[in-house]
Amino acid sequence: xxxxxxxxxxxxxxxxxxxxxxxxxxxxxxxxxxxxxxxxxxxxxxxxxxxxxxxxxxxxxxxxxxxxxxxxxxxxxxxxxxxxxxxxxxxxxxxxxxxxxxxxxxxxxxxxxxxxxxxxxxxxxxxxxxxxxxxxxxxxxxxxxxxxxxxxxxxxxxxxxxxxxxxxxxxxxxxxxxxxxxxxxxxxxxxxxxxxxxxxxxxxxxxxxxxxxxxxxxxxxxxxxxxxxxxxxxxxxxxxxxxxxxxxxxxxxxxxxxxxxxxxxxxxxxxxxxxxxxxxxxxxxxxxxxxxxxxxxxxxxxxxxxxxxxxxxxxxxxxxxxxxxxxxxxxxxxxxxxxxxxxxxxxxxxxxxxxxxxxxxxxxxxxxxxxxxxxxxxxxxxxxxxxxxxxxxxxxxxxxxxxxxxxxxxxxx
Amino acid sequence: xxxxxxxxxxxxxxxxxxxxxxxxxxxxxxxxxxxxxxxxxxxxxxxxxxxxxxxxxxxxxxxxxxxxxxxxxxxxxxxxxxxxxxxxxxxxxxxxxxxxxxxxxxxxxxxxxxxxxxxxxxxxxxxxxxxxxxxxxxxxxxxxxxxxxxxxxxxxxxxxxxxxxxxxxxxxxxxxxxxxxxxxxxxxxxxxxxxxxxxxxxxxxxxxxxxxxxxxxxxxxxxxxxxxxxxxxxxxxxxxxxxxxxxxxxxxxxxxxxxxxxxxxxxxxxxxxxxxxxxxxxxxxxxxxxxxxxxxxxxxxxxxxxxxxxxxxxxxxxxxxxxxxxxxxxxxxxxxxxxxxxxxxxxxxxxxxxxxxxxxxxxxxxxxxxxxxxxxxxxxxxxxxxxxxxxxxxxxxxxxxxxxxxxxxxxxxxxxxxxxx
Numbered sequence: 001x002x003x004x005x006x007x008x009x010x011x012x013x014x015x016x017x018x019x020x021x022x023x024x025x026x027x028x029x030x031x032x033x034x035x036x037x038x039x040x041x042x043x044x045x046x047x048x049x050x051x052x053x054x055x056x057x058x059x060x061x062x063x064x065x066x067x068x069x070x071x072x073x074x075x076x077x078x079x080x081x082x083x084x085x086x087x088x089x090x091x092x093x094x095x096x097x098x099x100x101x102x103x104x105x106x107x108x109x110x111x112x113x114x115x116x117x118x119x120x121x122x123x124x125x126x127x128x129x130x131x132x133x134x135x136x137x138x139x140x141x142x143x144x145x146x147x148x149x150x151x152x153x154x155x156x157x158x159x160x161x162x163x164x165x166x167x168x169x170x171x172x173x174x175x176x177x178x179x180x181x182x183x184x185x186x187x188x189x190x191x192x193x194x195x196x197x198x199x200x201x202x203x204x205x206x207x208x209x210x211x212x213x214x215x216x217x218x219x220x221x222x223x224x225x226x227x228x229x230x231x232x233x234x235x236x237x238x239x240x241x242x243x244x245x246x247x248x249x250x251x252x253x254x255x256x257x258x259x260x261x262x263x264x265x266x267x268x269x270x271x272x273x274x275x276x277x278x279x280x281x282x283x284x285x286x287x288x289x290x291x292x293x294x295x296x297x298x299x300x301x302x303x304x305x306x307x308x309x310x311x312x313x314x315x316x317x318x319x320x321x322x323x324x325x326x327x328x329x330x331x332x333x334x335x336x337x338x339x340x341x342x343x344x345x346x347x348x349x350x351x352x353x354x355x356x357x358x359x360x361x362x363x364x365x366x367x368x369x370x371x372x373x374x375x376x377x378x379x380x381x382x383x384x385x386x387x388x389x390x391x392x393x394x395x396x397x398x399x400x401x402x403x404x405x406x407x408x409x410x411x412x413x
Numbered sequence: 414x415x416x417x418x419x420x421x422x423x424x425x426x427x428x429x430x431x432x433x434x435x436x437x438x439x440x441x442x443x444x445x446x447x448x449x450x451x452x453x454x455x456x457x458x459x460x461x462x463x464x465x466x467x468x469x470x471x472x473x474x475x476x477x478x479x480x481x482x483x484x485x486x487x488x489x490x491x492x493x494x495x496x497x498x499x500x501x502x503x504x505x506x507x508x509x510x511x512x513x514x515x516x517x518x519x520x521x522x523x524x525x526x527x528x529x530x531x532x533x534x535x536x537x538x539x540x541x542x543x544x545x546x547x548x549x550x551x552x553x554x555x556x557x558x559x560x561x562x563x564x565x566x567x568x569x570x571x572x573x574x575x576x577x578x579x580x581x582x583x584x585x586x587x588x589x590x591x592x593x594x595x596x597x598x599x600x601x602x603x604x605x606x607x608x609x610x611x612x613x614x615x616x617x618x619x620x621x622x623x624x625x626x627x628x629x630x631x632x633x634x635x636x637x638x639x640x641x642x643x644x645x646x647x648x649x650x651x652x653x654x655x656x657x658x659x660x661x662x663x664x665x666x667x668x669x670x671x672x673x674x675x676x677x678x679x680x681x682x683x684x685x686x687x688x689x690x691x692x693x694x695x696x697x698x699x700x701x702x703x704x705x706x707x708x709x710x711x712x713x714x715x716x717x718x719x720x721x722x723x724x725x726x727x728x729x730x731x732x733x734x735x736x737x738x739x740x741x742x743x744x745x746x747x748x749x750x751x752x753x754x755x756x757x758x759x760x761x762x763x764x765x766x767x768x769x770x771x772x773x774x775x776x777x778x779x780x781x782x783x784x785x786x787x788x789x790x791x792x793x794x795x796x797x798x799x800x801x802x803x804x805x806x807x808x809x810x811x812x813x814x815x816x817x818x819x820x821x822x823x824x825x826x827x828x829x830x831x832x833x834x
Contacts, residue, residue, distance in 0.1 A: 090768060
């Protein structure tokens with residue numbers, strides 16, 4: 001159980017505090033309700049590029065990182081299709097420094113042309129290092145547009161293509177900042193050796209006078225229902241074939257989310273899971289295989305991906321996966337109890353770190369019900385065997401499948 | 414306007430508790446009674462350093478959960494999974510570690526099976542065959558990753574191919590390993606007289622008794638504990654270029670063998686390393702990423718293994734600026750040697766490192782990792798406590814002296830995997 005206190009500023013900023021006197025540190029986590037899904041389809045990769053630019057300096061803080069380091073702090077950030085999340089961990093006695101630097105960059109970020117030029121190059125190198133210069137690195141960049149025909153989830157957070165990042169202008173950057181980086185769009189969670197009342201006072205002191213610069217009402221195209229099997233084949237310079245299969249599922253707040261998550265665990269969590277035992281160990285179709293969900297706020301994807309053993313054809317592999325998906329109808333109570341126990345166990349381990357707790361609190365607040373943070377075990381526990389059967393039947397239809405054959409050019413090696 | 418910064422004072426390392434099992438195995442533990450979880454680690458002196466054949470350490474550790482006399486790999490994982498327990502077993506260059514993560518309420522249920530896994534694995538041939546097939550394929554994928562090639566080739570040239578820290582895996586190695594190799598390795602190294610236990614989380618007396626009941630008795634050994642072999646380091650210090658024709662980036666590694674943890678200059682060298690490339694605001698990051706935009710990340714590190722230490726600067730840069738990036742790296746090293754670092758910069762790094770020390774011991778799991786490192790290297794809490802003093806005492810003169818003494822650019826190994834044009 002995480003105990004927390006909440007507060008809201010007049011400008012809309014939500015503040016959450018989780019007091020913990022077992023540590024000398026504090027985690028300061030600021031989540032902005034903006035992600036890759038909020039981008040223009042001709043200007044993708046922007047939310048992530050902007051995340052980089054948030055470190056360029058602001059009116060009273062010319063060197064963001066240095067001020068944090070001087071306070072004994074460590075900081076970083078990440079962007080997803082849904083959110084951009086910034087965090088600082090530092091000794092509790094310097095908590096006010098975190099308020100200072102993060103309020104300053106929310107209010108008056110200072111983006112010069114030079115910083116844009118440099119970060120553009122850095123992000124392009126990130127694009128190269130993580131996606132283009134890695135075997136199978138571009139698989140999701142190819143897979144997403146297969147699954148999503150209208151919704152902005154059709155592009156990955158890094159962007160559709162390098163040229164979108166290359167073409168980002170100073171004007172674009174300022175427009176994005178004004179539209180999204182506002183107090184009503186942000187959720188601040190503080191977890192550590194602090195007192196809630198004092199944190200609420202500091203929030204008023206540093207964030208209280210910040211006015212919204214813009215107005216963003218999210219209105220995203222709705223992804224139409226899929227009613228045909230879709231396949232894409234590519235040939236790449238990789239040593240073995242790989243397959244990616246995806247089925248659209250509900251979003252994070254959908255009723256069936258918990259059942260579907262447990263279904264992915266039944267299929268591939270741990271060595272005793274079905275896909276691992278049947279398709280890796282017993283029949284040696286795959287050298288590795290994974291079933292996982294994207295967990296996005298809007299409709300997500302249930303993905304099964306794996307690397308094939310040499311000599312196995314993609315068609316045969318796909319067939320085997322479909323058979324496994326069908327055989328869920330004989331799932332046992334034992335299997336369900338197993339994955340529930342694993343889930344409870346990971347939640348307990350996950351609660352040990354202050355930073356993790358802070359991130360989760362911000363996230364559940366974003367979902368609209370912060371109390372969900374303490375209800376996860378109960379919600380997973382309430383999933384029944386018939387729920388599992390029902391969601392499997394409705395998800396895994398051939399006419400709902402999206403399949404990517406990622407072929408190796410070197411078939412004879 | 415700017416909030417006052419209070420520099421955190423030195424913290425003394427929180428004590429670790431010790432307990433000895435009936436058969437002499439030392440058990441080190443940290444008790445955080447408000448938690449519901451527990452982490453149990455068995456550490457054996459059984460890393461790659463000790464093996465006579467490639468993959469011996471890795472598989473003897475990695476397959477320990479994959480078969481008992483009366484239980485198959487599937488049954489074993491099924492059992493642990495059912496109780497929400499996670500496990501891992503792996504070997505690095507020096508140690509083999511077998512870890513169990515459990516919730517306190519399920520610990521008793523899984524202890525008997527865990528005992529059997531530690532004391533009597535059988536390494537079924539079918540499991541070995543499957544693992545080899547998978548690893549071979551994984552190896553082929555790794556050979557396409559520039560960062561992987563850079564790392565293994567760097568270590569190979571630094572230590573030599575006959576040295577356990579330098580030996581590179583080759584595709585033939587997968588055919589040469591047998592079940593006998595794993596059984597004999599297990600008998601020689603996975604034994605109570607070669608083992609330390611580290612437990613953190615909710616560890617009360619009932620846990621200690623449980624551990625003693627299962628691991629403190631009836632642990633018979635076969636054969637003798639093997640003595641260590643001595644190895645000579647055969648560095649090939651020069652340039653090495655491995656071309657990857659389709660590469661968009663080049664992986665660069667520059668470095669060499671250096672002083673070890675026991676050397677009186679080691680802590681100061683750690684601070685110099687931080688300034689050079691050990692944090693986000695380092696000289697290398699500020700120049701090569703933040704100013705030039707050549708890379709997504711560049712860093713430098715000191716790798717202190719049990720029997721050798723080396724330093725390395727590594728990055729993946731846009732291929733067309735490979736040579737420019739290398740020039741800038743040397744430029745930054747030369748700058749550290751030629752000019753005094755300002756008090757302002759020293760202060761920044763000092764405060765940051767104090768914060769890092771705080772973070773490194775925050776919570777029972779981090780604290781245990783810190784203690785594990787100290788204990789395995791024969792140190793006590795003084796080694797940690799001393800760091801605050803070293804940070805306090807460092808001066809521009811010391812930094813200049815250490816840089817000149819330990820960064821000899823004429824004697825560095827320089828390796829590129831990618832495209833030099």
